[in-house]
Amino acid sequence: MHRPPRTLMILALCSAVLAMSAFAWFGYFSDIFIQSRGDTTIAQYSALLPKGWETYRGDGWSVGYPKDFEVHTRSDETVYFVPSGEVEIKTYFLVQKRDISLDAFVIAQKAEGYRAPDSVMIANYPAVKYTIGNNRVEYAISYHGHIILVASDEPSDEVIAIMFATFAMNTE
Secondary structure (H helix, E strand, C coil), X not given: CCCCCHHHHHHHHHHHHHHHHHHHHHHHCHHHXXXXXXXXXXXXXXXXXXXXXXXXXXXXXEEEEECCEEEEECCCCCEEEEECXXXXXXXXXXXXXXXXXXXXXXXXXXXXXXXXXEEEEECCEEEEEEEECCCEEEEEEEEXXXXXXXXXXXXXXXXXHHHHHHCEEECC
16 A cells, blocks of 8 residues: 655645634634724625725615715615715615514515515525616515615616625624
């Protein structure tokens, strides 16, 4: 029986040490080495956040957005994102908290004539997806007895697609 070459053994050992180190760094020790930004609940970090983008943290959620976007908050705590200087004639990216359960929301939408939504999971929370008109997409996410509505009229736009990809619910 032949012994494996010494180089192969060393390579296997180095690979094992590197894999275990990465697991420890990003798994067990991530609370120590990945800095929180002052929240008591931390939004999931998105590796998809491009350099130069900001992170907006709302009540139970967070999203990445480009620095050249303006963030507006309405009196009902709806947060919407628009490119700087644009007039809000369409919904680029909107996040809204509604004090209604997901089941009640689906029933209300059905009563208004909306088609049946697709059931999805977002960050381990049950949600529904509505596709309305030509392009509008709305996700209603069930979160602690209410819903977080995320909507856009431009979901195929590259910037908006990245914003959807970086949208996260807070972990507790």
